[in-house]
Amino acid sequence: MAAETGTPTTLTLKSNDDELFSVAESAAILSVTIRNMVEDGCAGGVIPLDNVDGKTLASVITYMNGISAIPADEEKKKSYRDKFLSDKDFETLADMVLAANYLNMSCLMDAVSAKIAQVMEKKSVGWVRRKFGIENDYTPEEEAAVKEEHKWTFEGVETDDDN
């Protein structure tokens, strides 16, 4: 690490809409992307994060500070993540997962993916399309064929036993 002296180092992060944020290096290096920059000595001035807007970055920094304050206790970290994500709407979650991916923060990426999956779970395909604004580009015949292909997952496997 660049600085391992007594005083905690602070980094300045810049969002793609030119907002500046100060964050403790110890928290910021949860992002492998940032950690690499620090290790390569490119973190002297302002670190530009071209793929993250200010609103999302503020949220990610809250997460970085929160999670790095918890010592090595996986359960507490998990409950912090759950709580942190509990009040986020879908658009925010999508922004977060993109940011987590760009910043290379696998634990946040996993947690957000799991959260979005949780929203989808046990919902009908129609519901998912509506909720997430997905256009169904299958022709009715194609859709029926895909459904037929995985019929066994929808209805059990009795019909496949002769194969």
Add this chain to the structure above:
Amino acid sequence: MFPKSHDFSVFNRNWVNSKCTQDSINRLPDELLISIVSHLPVKEAIKTSVIARRWRYFWKCSSILDFDGSKVLFESDEPIWLRDERRKFATTVNKVLDLHSLPTIEQFRIAFDLDQSNADDIGKWLQFAFAKRVKRLELNLAESYIGRLDKQYSFPNMCDTIERLRILPSGCESLVALCLIDVDVTEETLEFFVSNCPLLEELRVRYSNYLKKFAASSPLVRLKRFEIASRGTCKSVEICTPNLLSFAFYGILRVSINLKNLNWSETLIKRRIYVPAKGHIRHQCLEVLEIQGFAGADIDAELALYVIENAPSLKRIIIDFRRQKPDVMGKLEIGIARAGNHTQMAMATEGVLMLKSKLSAGVELIINQ
């Protein structure tokens, strides 16, 4: 019609062609959508193939394969035949594994009431998981009702070269967590895993009838979480785990304390204590100790005291008077308190009070009953 299953170029084509509204989930790249689909239970993940063309093959790249069929056995209103359900479950898993196309997986989990009659299938699944360099492997074959007479599944013996080459043709170095519930696994096989998986951090073994004792020849430096549960067959555990963060011991509820149980307990505790060199602290990192089925007997108190003395970082002791029933849902058996046995309850409470008096100021004692 449309491309065969392994043509992934279809993703990118659709990605470019689809008019992605800025507000939709479609703005996420494939790898993130795959990560989302990975977090769905397998059947739900497969259902996403119907959403739209772009989504068709995402599930095949899922890095988490969680086959939890246990709910079927608990939530069905209709009477079910376990044999039929087992066959259906195995067929589903086999089909999914046939179609899965990612070269590596993070997690592979089987949760269903299976037994030795499913050994061929389970062997193939293990082979699949290890070939894909699985990191977290769980076989939870817990019985769905008490008193099952079927023969519990025997984990292939890893000290037998033929078996080992069958299950682990390319080794098991990637393994980080291993959990075996209601699986008969031998001490030799567990020792094989702890000595051949350099990254192993978590080991949970419940109710192996073959496990008479467990002793690892060298210190398990990486091990962070260790859990052992026995119906009384395991007589001794002897391991050195300097970096353990959590340790759970699932004892047996002493509905009636008899000599046999007591003997078992004493043997366990004596071997466990392992006489550390004077002044040498064994469990430097241990923070949480959880004892289920605490009944206030000597074994429980001795075990707790030993940990208190040897774990300077200890922050929390969780005592549970109930015992975890070996079933899939992890339900807890009715506590002894509610069972109305006052003598046992008094004994358990007395044990806790004694323990409390020995605790240093920083240690929290939590009691569940």
